[in-house]
Amino acid sequence: MMLAGLGYDSHRLAAGRALILGGVEIESEMGLEGHSDADVVTHAVIDALLGAAGMGDVGQHFPDTDERYRDADSIGLLAQVMRLLAAEGLQPVNVDVTVIMERPRLAPHRDAIAARLAETIGLPRERVNVKATTGEGMGFVGRGEGVAALAISSLHRA
Ligand code: MG
Secondary structure, eight states, rough: OOOEEEEEEEEEEEETOEEEETEEEEEEEEEEEEEOOOHHHHHHHEEEEEHTTTTTHHHHHHHHTOGTTTTHHHHHHHHHHHHHHTTTTTEEEEEEEEEESSSSSSSSHHHHHHHHHHHHHHHOOOEEEEEEETTTTTTTHTTEEEEEEEEEEEEEEE
């Protein structure tokens, strides 16, 4: 049986924070603000995987009111989610991500992000696709106030 899931997340850009996308730290004047490391890409991927599994969302599993998750490494949370899925006999098939960000340009980092996600999810590199677009100057992304990410995943029940 094939199961599909959708994920979306956004975080505010702020000075003095690291910009971590898909577990890769990217050089930038601004980083993302949040309770955890605010890795918007990994959060969208977690929600896509949990959605496909019918297991709720990232906030239910890792509440932002819980001090254990302050500045949490979101790639570590993704690894925990993969163990939950494996316990249910669910295997990832593919993940596709779109990052919506005005700057810096994502292109030079796309391969590193896809590789880090693939390694954590336990997929071959070619089953994880990372795309990038901008807000064309419109909305919160276009004004450089934040970054958004969309993800979709499919799972196979063994
Ligand atoms: Mg988030």
